[in-house]
Amino acid sequence: AQSVAQPEDQVNVAEGNPLTVKCTYSVSGNPYLFWYVQYPNRGLQFLLKYITGDNLVKGSYGFEAEFNKSQTSFHLKKPSALVSDSALYFCAVRDLGSGGSTLGRLYFGRGTQLTVWP
Amino acid sequence: GAVVSQHPSRVICKSGTSVKIECRSLDFQATTMFWYRQFPKKSLMLMATSNEGSKATYEQGVEKDKFLINHASLTLSTLTVTSAHPEDSSFYICSARDQRTGDGYTFGSGTRLTVV
Numbered sequence: 001a002q003s004v005a006q007p008e009d010q011v012n013v014a015e016g017n018p019l020t021v022k023c024t025y026s027v028s029g030n031p032y033l034f035w036y037v038q039y040p041n042r043g044l045q046f047l048l049k050y051i052t053g054d055n056l057v058k059g060s061y062g063f064e065a066e067f068n069k070s071q072t073s074f075h076l077k078k079p080s081a082l083v084s085d086s087a088l089y090f091c092a093v094r095d096l097g098s099g100g101s102t103l104g105r106l107y108f109g110r111g112t113q114l115t116v117w118p
Numbered sequence: 119g120a121v122v123s124q125h126p127s128r129v130i131c132k133s134g135t136s137v138k139i140e141c142r143s144l145d146f147q148a149t150t151m152f153w154y155r156q157f158p159k160k161s162l163m164l165m166a167t168s169n170e171g172s173k174a175t176y177e178q179g180v181e182k183d184k185f186l187i188n189h190a191s192l193t194l195s196t197l198t199v200t201s202a203h204p205e206d207s208s209f210y211i212c213s214a215r216d217q218r219t220g221d222g223y224t225f226g227s228g229t230r231l232t233v234v
Binding site: 036041045046090105108111113 | 160
């Protein structure tokens with residue numbers, strides 16, 4: 001079974017400082033990993049994904065994530081945080097499975113609230 | 119890029135009535151759509167997987183007779199909350215998989231349902 005864990009409910013950083021939002025995963029087989037961001041009362045916006053290739057994935061709004069197979073992690077990072085980055089961030093893994101109706105569904109972590117203060 | 123339109127964005131209804139939420143893929147065909155429910159400051163709970171032309175697959179604990187899902191075309195899935203009660207008040211989000219991009223999932227903007 002696929003699952004992701006986001007160990008931090010809340011991350012607080014000062015504007016201009018680097019930020020990291022943690023995610024670890026558990027999959028059978030090769031992972032397809034995603035990061036999404038959600039602003040209040042809005043749907044989820046895609047940030048980036050890892051399917052294969054370079055372990056460092058660059059995404060939208062200056063975010064990047066590093067896939068680490070040995071640590072089964074996919075932490076989201078940004079070198080310099082902005083106040084406008086404050087939002088709820090979700091890590092997700094795709095169910096590859098063996099077929100059937102759950103194929104293609106995403107398993108989400110519980111979310112990490114990022115607050116960037118001025 | 120792929121766009122998913124979800125309507126309404128906000129709805130208030132009386133207890134006992136039914137509410138329909140629409141999810142449309144605007145520029146791509148989606149054979150599969152997903153319906154999620156999100157509680158305040160909580161993660162997304164997958165309710166069901168909607169498959170075009172066939173019955174939806176519901177997650178364990180989700181009442182299929184209460185949350186009716188119809189996916190009659192490749193661009194439209196609907197979720198109907200029947201005989202709504204205050205405990206059904208929540209934020210509902212749909213998602214569609216754009217198979218053109220291989221692994222892209224696009225989310226609707228969500229529907230805030232309040233049952234009074």
